[in-house]
Amino acid sequence: GIQVEQSPPDLILQEGANSTLRCNFSDSVNNLQWFHQNPWGQLINLFYIPSGTKQNGRLSATTVATERYSLLYISSSQTTDSGVYFCAVIMNRDDKIIFGKGTRLHILP
Amino acid sequence: DTEVTQTPKHLVMGMTNKKSLKCEQHMGHRAMYWYKQKAKKPPELMFVYSYEKLSINESVPSRFSPECPNSSLLNLHLHALQPEDSALYLCASSPRQVTNEKLFFGSGTQLSVL
Numbered sequence: 729g730i731q732v733e734q735s736p737p738d739l740i741l742q743e744g745a746n747s748t749l750r751c752n753f754s755d756s757v758n759n760l761q762w763f764h765q766n767p768w769g770q771l772i773n774l775f776y777i778p779s780g781t782k783q784n785g786r787l788s789a790t791t792v793a794t795e796r797y798s799l800l801y802i803s804s805s806q807t808t809d810s811g812v813y814f815c816a817v818i819m820n821r822d823d824k825i826i827f828g829k830g831t832r833l834h835i836l837p
Numbered sequence: 838d839t840e841v842t843q844t845p846k847h848l849v850m851g852m853t854n855k856k857s858l859k860c861e862q863h864m865g866h867r868a869m870y871w872y873k874q875k876a877k878k879p880p881e882l883m884f885v886y887s888y889e890k891l892s893i894n895e896s897v898p899s900r901f902s903p904e905c906p907n908s909s910l911l912n913l914h915l916h917a918l919q920p921e922d923s924a925l926y927l928c929a930s931s932p933r934q935v936t937n938e939k940l941f942f943g944s945g946t947q948l949s950v951l
Contacts, residue, residue, distance in 0.1 A: 759937055759938075771929075773939055776939040823893075824882060827880055830879055
């Protein structure tokens with residue numbers, strides 16, 4: 729099946745720092761989403777981005793479908809950005825969302 | 838209303854108990870999902886309902902029984918669970934069960950089986 733790999737697995741940053749999270753996938757996809765799971769378990773959909781670039785405030789994402797990767801940028805980190813960031817994809821020939829293992833981000837005050 | 842609401846938030850049950858988890862959305866979405874998430878792991882798909890009909894069952898044990906009474910409501914009935922079933926159970930919805938739709942999650946039910 730499709731492999732979804734996220735890096736780095738863990739990241740600790742000082743408040744105000746910038747970060748880049750990466751998601752690599754092993755097959756063609758027609759759906760890619762980024763989620764943030766806060767410490768209370770809530771999964772928030774950040775971006776639906778099967779290709780191209782989107783921005784939402786301090787967050788932006790870029791997916792290069794032909795090269796099978798997506799990047800999530802977080803600028804001027806805040807403590808509320810802490811949590812786990814998941815990349816999730818659906819293959820072109822399937823209808824099931826596959827989650828990566830996530831990047832655990834901890835922002836220090 | 839852009840929320841998926843799950844109740845209860847926490848549930849402790851014994852192995853002989855019967856309980857139910859509830860999920861509700863009023864976004865007009867016609868696809869609803871149950872996921873199971875163990876600590877420090879990604880969510881794993883359990884069931885998908887599309888237009889109130891069961892579309893996907895990921896070989897989930899029969900002690901988990903889903904039900905979709907109407908387009909806004911999704912239940913997960915639990916019976917004779919095992920301690921290893923303790924996990925965060927997440928409900929999600931999307932406009933339709935097609936590959937180019939955005940998924941919205943509830944805040945989950947943290948289940949402990951004693």
